[in-house]
Amino acid sequence: MKTTWFIAITAALVHTICGLSIPTTKENNEPKVLGLETKRRVPRRNPIHRDKLRKRGTFEVGLDNEETLYFINGTIGTPPHAVRLHLDTGSSDLWVNTPASQLCTSGNSPCAYAGTYAANTSSTYQYIASNFNISYVDGSGASGDYVSDTVTIGSQKIDRLQFGVGYSSTNAQGILGIGYPLNEVQVNRARLKPYDNLPAQLVAEGVIRSKAYSLWLNDLDASTGNILFGGVDTEKFTPPLRSLPVESASSVHAEFMLTLTSLHLNDRALGPSPNLAIAVLLDTGSSLTYLPDPLVADLYAAVGAVFNTDANAAYVPCSLARNTTTQLGFTFSEPTIWIGMDELVLDLVTSSGRRPTFSDGTPACLFGIGPAGSAGSGNTFVLGDTFLRSAYVVYDLDNNQIALAPTRFNSTTSNIMEIGTGAGAVPGATKVQNPVRATEGLRGLNAASAAATTGRAGGAKGAFAVAVGLASVVAMLGGML
Template sequence: MSRKKLLCVLLPLLISTVTELASAISLPLQPASGLYDGGVFTVEIGLGTPIQKQTLLVDTGSGSTLVFSAASNQCRVSNYGCGGGYNPVASMTSERKIGRSRKMEMGQVTFGFANVSATASGTVVRDIVYLERPELVEFAMLEHALLDFDVEGVLGLGMSTAQTQHHPTPILSTLSTLNHNGRTEYRNLFGLYFGSRRKNGLDSLDGQVFIPSLDLGVIDSEKLLSHDDLHFIPCSSPNEFQLVLSNIDLILANKARVPILNSCSRSSHSCSQSVPDVDPLSVTIDSGSPNIVLPDHIAHRLATAISPSAIFDGSLPGFRVPCTLSLSLNSVEFSFMPTSASVAVNVTVAVPELLRSLANSPATCLLDIVPSSAYNNLVPAILGTAFLSSAYTIFDLDSHQIAFAVPPYYPVAYPHLSA
């Protein structure tokens, strides 16, 4: 029997075995190992028949699902490995769409992880993908690419995927199936919850344990303090999860403000004369990056305001700071362009959530703030997991908007911020 006929037989049988879905589809996430140990997160999916388990980087900064071939250089020569990779020959349901001699239909894919910018190439493959249910989708099997993580690929959740229905990713197919199964409570959105960096994502409140998760189709009300505080912000780009950042302030323990970025577009606070007025900053919400990347002068201003002894180390990249900052009562407030004429959306990040430990350096920590020149100015501003760990983030694909909610652990871990 041909592979195409086998697909027609197997897929309906596989889908028919899926039991009734719960009120929320929540996929557990795990911190990735490798260069940025614990800085980014992965999700486990299944590929092919029989199932080949794959560990993919959860990435809202890209719009494609990319899987490393078992024969790729990531699997063969990378210091971090790939966990095995994907072998289409071992799957009865795989089907190559484009030959090796031709460029991928989606074009070349460029990664900018860490200090490395490389072009990845490979082949478009169609196979059954298992998230919560089996879906037949197309993805790129990479043969030439290197990442600084021990992963078998990237689960691209970026908006550009949502715009392209020709080659839906697993998450888009799953959301589409939910929405067309007569389950009207499901919406074309997903939520990301990473939890506190200080506890490696494991948080508890009133005996209930929250783990890092990717939530599909619904907003999990248990991961936010109040729906009243859930304000959606329109994306500034039709193809990316970009927002307009108007202000950044360091909030001291005594509630005094140290302005870092001041575009004077926030009506709830008067313009400060201590920081030159600038235009609002477009930032990409990128779960595939552990850092907060800002233009050089803003990054240095914020880092030295947090710790006057901060020293930038391009090999990390990030600022070396004393680990005593883990006891800091200061926080950083990020203000996004108002959704109405008078109200800005503010997200508060406690300074301890911006830190990561360094191997063999118990007294020195990494402050996850990076000047954009460290990435060759390819992206002027990114808010990665150093920012996202302080929120339950909702990505609305239909309305092209993002909402941030205070996570349940915050009032317990940082009671002074909610006082």
């Protein structure tokens, strides 16, 4: 069984970056690597609620695995303000809270964990504009100024990086969006030109050679993962590393969308057709994975999942995590990423230590796949952390390519290779020939880009009809979610 998840009024495990950065600088243009130590901490978070909110040489940053969030540790300003930033590939802006906001000054210090930034106390702060405004589908968000200041990630200092400051905020988590610049708030809200966000600024300052990075989240139990800006670690995946084109809306790339061509439970294709062409968003900002209703209904029936409309979540017997013969396969033209049930079954415990059960007394666990409506509904289909932990992913923004390979869990060795420039920049990656292009799930540029300002919803609450029906979950479970 994987590490315990806590529901609604309880706490979810988190690992906070507490150690000092350990820079290792190599000569002769060899990769530069930054290492971080981690430590666990317990915040109060619910993954279902949080999914409604809506990150020359190589540069390595340790990831803090909350299992519902992945954080990067850093500082902003002079003198430095310590912040913990939620890594989000589904958005493109870095933003932080200010300590004087109504949210951060409320009881229980909700902003204490993620940290805050006071612009007027920094000698390197520069005001840009008052058009920062990000909002999410549940009504939360932040508004305030765009500013620039010195930002340090690990021990790498980035001068004059632009980011948002939330003077009015209803979200205690600072965000490090590392997506396409076209997905920035000032592009979508103010119709301004994109600015250099973190990946672009790392290139501009010569830290890395191209706007590309690789992500290794490791498994559900792991306390650490890493992101390599400008590099690939060949010890963190099982070859081959296959490269696919990022799907575009009207020939404009704004989000990390790939075409899902089939979904299998072992050797059985799920859904009404074995051949799919559905655009899916690779998003570290989403704890769970959200797929079209017909696929999800078929999957739920096969694994015995029960969908609860009040919680907008599915539950399975916890014993499913011990099933080592059943895997869920996601195919993208050629490469297939297989996910074991132990990575999809998430343990739940109440604050009093009680475990939720079905009405017959069977222990109930959260299932890591949720419904997102029909393919023609305009909803976004999302491959969140329950998928991404099993995949090694290279995001190549310069070439509009994403490379995938099965992850190598708990690897203790490294072989870091630099991502260069031009076509074929990702070392060891081979392009998929004649990849299937998406015919469903794509949106126009304005709608696609709105993910950065509206977030990604985790399915349509109350709109999902599961063929197997809704077996009752005891009041303890329904009441707490």
